[in-house]
Amino acid sequence: xxxxxxxxxxxxxxxxxxxxxxxxxxxxxxxxxxxxxxxxxxxxxxxxxxxxxxxxxxxxxxxxxxxxxxxxxxxxxxxxxxxxxxxxxxxxxxxxxxxxxxxxxxxxxxxxxxxxxxxxxxxxxxxxxxxxxxxxxxxxxxxxxxxxxxxxxxxxxxxxxxxxxxxxxxxxxxxxxxxxxxxxxxxxxxxxxxxxxxxxxx
Numbered sequence: 001x002x003x004x005x006x007x008x009x010x011x012x013x014x015x016x017x018x019x020x021x022x023x024x025x026x027x028x029x030x031x032x033x034x035x036x037x038x039x040x041x042x043x044x045x046x047x048x049x050x051x052x053x054x055x056x057x058x059x060x061x062x063x064x065x066x067x068x069x070x071x072x073x074x075x076x077x078x079x080x081x082x083x084x085x086x087x088x089x090x091x092x093x094x095x096x097x098x099x100x101x102x103x104x105x106x107x108x109x110x111x112x113x114x115x116x117x118x119x120x121x122x123x124x125x126x127x128x129x130x131x132x133x134x135x136x137x138x139x140x141x142x143x144x145x146x147x148x149x150x151x152x153x154x155x156x157x158x159x160x161x162x163x164x165x166x167x168x169x170x171x172x173x174x175x176x177x178x179x180x181x182x183x184x185x186x187x188x189x190x191x192x193x194x195x196x197x198x199x200x201x202x
Contacts, residue, residue, distance in 0.1 A: 025171040026088045026137055027180045030145065031163040035198045037081040038161065045189035052152055052161075053079045059147045060086060067143070069135040076180075078187050083196045085184050087171065088140060141166055 032038045039053030049057065057079050064072040071089035078085050149161045171177050191197055 023090050025177065026090070027085070027169045027171055028088055028137075028141065029083055029085050029167040030141070031083040031166075031196065033160045033163050035082045035163070035196060037198075039079050039081055039084075041081055042188055042191040045191070047079060047081075047188045049079060051156065052158075055151045055155070056084060056148050059144060059151060060084070062147070063140060063144050067135070067140060070140055076184060078184050080187060080191070080194070080196065082198070085187060087177075087180065087184070088137060090135070090137060090140075137168065 039056055040047060040049040042048070047053070057077075060077060061072055061074075064070050069090055071091055072086065073089075076087035145162050149159065152158050152161055169180075171180060187194070193200075
């Protein structure tokens with residue numbers, strides 16, 4: 001999807017003073033629990049999905065059928081051995097507020113740097129049950145994680161799929177969108193240098 005400044009007119013990174021009621025495009029990364037290689041393996045620079053990886057891919061695109069405010073595109077998504085990258089387009093102007101994200105996930109937001117935010121959304125209910133704002137990024141991520149966990153548990157009798165937090169970045173312009181699309185497309189062939197590749201840490 002091309003960046004449309006008339007609709008996707010964000011001009012700021014995820015900062016506390018930012019207006020999160022605006023529609024926009026987000027680049028998100030979700031990581032598996034303890035970065036385990038749950039979704040498959042890279043073979044000849046291509047991702048070979050196992051059944052867990054297939055479920056994650058299926059549930060990602062099923063999310064757009066369930067949530068009409070969400071747009072997801074095949075060339076803006078990739079499943080890697082222990083994480084996924086994707087661009088989420090929220091098109092109806094009901095993006096969650098910062099406090100809603102924090103409350104919905106049982107804790108305050110944590111600013112990592114000017115471009116990255118980590119919030120909790122692991123698909124499990126928090127210790128308290130505040131109302132999560134519908135049609136929001138936090139709601140989408142929590143629902144997706146929960147669906148993947150449920151399907152894997154039902155089919156494979158496994159749990160403990162996701163790391164609690166996720167990373168997101170507001171996409172601010174056409175150039176940034178193009179760079180992120182290229183990053184997603186080339187992620188499998190760059191696995192040997194990927195920071196999520198835990199084999200590099202040995």
